[in-house]
């Protein structure tokens with residue numbers, strides 16, 4: 001995509017230091033945009049925040065980003081479907097054209113239905129730019145400036161910049177779409193595995209869902225990122241997945257386990273980590289599953305890790321897992337009250353559990369009351 005380079009070089013060479021300063025500002029803005037695009041987590045947020053960023057960066061009045069859905073159509077929020085079809089046709093026309101896209105006055109391309117849907121006024125100067133990754137279109141960027149002529153709205157030195165913005169934006173959208181596809185297939189794997197565990201051990205299934213809910217609240221308390229929170233919840237759902245390989249006589253034994261049976265039972269954290277390690281998109285949660293029975297004093301299993309050696313997610317699951325197990329009870333052990341379970345957690349803070357996490361967990365109940 002190099003067709004604007006000639007347009008760009010002219011003002012750069014002849015406008016003197018003022019033009020150089022403006023160019024430097026724009027390139028700095030562009031570099032910030034590329035960092036900004038990497039940090040955004042979902043396509044919706046990317047569209048929303050990038051539109052504001054680009055609008056301010058280019059000093060235009062209007063910036064909207066439209067993304068092509070997997071079915072090859074745009075999704076417009078309109079009560080009249082014919083308006084959406086009209087805009088879609090224009091976007092396709094622009095995209096299929098081999099000429100460089102140029103800003104133009106509205107009357108030249110957009111009819112009244114399309115203008116209404118896009119929220120553009122008759123005297124706006126607009127610019128429709130396809131967002132492409134290699135030859136495939138992923139969306140369309142629409143810019144406009146109110147009551148402007150083409151040159152006032154988009155000076156020549158903007159052309160190259162807009163081309164680069166479209167390039168960066170197209171690639172960022174494409175990356176997010178690929179990530180979301182991968183994430184959807186990971187979610188399906190987690191749900192299928194969690195269902196398998198539930199069939200094998202109904203107690204573990206319900207217990208894991210409760211853990212995921214508590215874990216999410218603790219993640220929020222510690223302001224963990226969306227991806228860390230998501231991985232923690234998946235790990236909570238699958239923390240005991242290794243139990244699917246444990247024989248019935250041990251898994252369902254209505255009483256305390258013998259030393260040998262206990263050794264078999266303890267293998268579930270390593271078996272579980274091994275299962276998820278090989279699944280695309282779930283690699284990061286393997287270490288949480290592996291360490292969910294470690295203790296901060298180094299007396300846990302399988303590797304007797306201490307304090308900070310234990311992943312944060314595993315320490316969170318250790319707390320919520322113990323609380324849930326205590327309050328739910330077992331076939332051979334009566335359920336304890338909420339107060340008894342909390343006092344047990346406090347007693348073992350710094351030994352079995354991370355004290356900060358125990359405190360955060362207790363605060364969840366205080367906030368709720």
Ligand SMILES: [Fe+2]
Nearest residue numbers: 239240292293
């Ligand atoms: Fe476990």
